[in-house]
Amino acid sequence: MLQRKKNALYLIVVGLLLAWGMIFPIPGLADCPSGEKLQKGIKKVFPKLQFEMIKTGPSEMAGICQTQIKVGNQTYVLYSDQRGDYLFSGNLFELKSGRNLTMETQQAANRLSPEDMHTLETLSPFAIGNGKKVLYLVTDPQCPYCKQAETLLKKWTADLTVRFIMLPLDIHKGAKEQCISIICDNKGIEGFDAAYQSNNQCPEGIKKVDSSIAFLQKKGISSTPTFIFSDGIYISGLPPEEELRKKLALP
Numbered sequence: 564m565l566q567r568k569k570n571a572l573y574l575i576v577v578g579l580l581l582a583w584g585m586i587f588p589i590p591g592l593a594d595c596p597s598g599e600k601l602q603k604g605i606k607k608v609f610p611k612l613q614f615e616m617i618k619t620g621p622s623e624m625a626g627i628c629q630t631q632i633k634v635g636n637q638t639y640v641l642y643s644d645q646r647g648d649y650l651f652s653g654n655l656f657e658l659k660s661g662r663n664l665t666m667e668t669q670q671a672a673n674r675l676s677p678e679d680m681h682t683l684e685t686l687s688p689f690a691i692g693n694g695k696k697v698l699y700l701v702t703d704p705q706c707p708y709c710k711q712a713e714t715l716l717k718k719w720t721a722d723l724t725v726r727f728i729m730l731p732l733d734i735h736k737g738a739k740e741q742c743i744s745i746i747c748d749n750k751g752i753e754g755f756d757a758a759y760q761s762n763n764q765c766p767e768g769i770k771k772v773d774s775s776i777a778f779l780q781k782k783g784i785s786s787t788p789t790f791i792f793s794d795g796i797y798i799s800g801l802p803p804e805e806e807l808r809k810k811l812a813l814p
Contacts, residue, residue: 596647
């Protein structure tokens with residue numbers, strides 16, 4: 564008798580949960596529109612946009628679905644209702660933790676593979692620090708925010724090794740030739756900080772800089788400074804010091 568009552572109670576609870584889910588969608592269980600439906604809608608609203616549908620599924624927020632699309636070499640997150648009648652973009656924050664869930668999803672989708680990280684190591688012409696933790700700094704010798712990033716990272720070189728990757732931007736006249744000459748004349752971080760430049764444009768230097776530019780562009784990295792962490796996640800721009808320290812798990 565007791566067991567039958569327990570079974571009956573179990574069925575009632577399950578029924579209530581299912582009914583609740585129909586009225587108030589549960590994160591991870593909510594139905595989402597098909598990728599085909601959203602793709603047609605995006606093409607209708609943005610007819611000139613060249614993109615690739617990656618995947619569609621529930622977001623962390625009840626009743627809201629997320630879609631990942633690839634534009635060029637970057638993956639972006641969009642949101643929709645469960646029917647696929649409305650589409651919007653923006654950042655989804657978890658208020659309890661303060662986490663930017665949209666940013667985290669995009670970073671994970673665009674992260675570099677272990678093979679990519681190995682390629683980065685071969686492209687780095689010089690480094691600073693002797694720490695066990697490794698960070699790659701994508702930089703340009705004429706980028707003012709890169710100088711700020713370097714100054715910040717130099718404070719942590721006891722615990723951190725920073726490997727530099729050259730990405731001279733087209734808006735900085737002579738930056739590419741500057742990077743090449745620093746490599747060709749083996750001037751290292753000292754020459755980089757001193758804005759060293761010569762007429763030496765050796766084939767080895769040209770190849771390393773051109774290879775760095777091509778590799779980074781293929782991965783969707785086109786701005787400086789960009790911080791590439793050992794897990795393949797990268798952040799473009801100069802984040803607050805505490806955010807960077809936390810990501811690096813530094814004391």
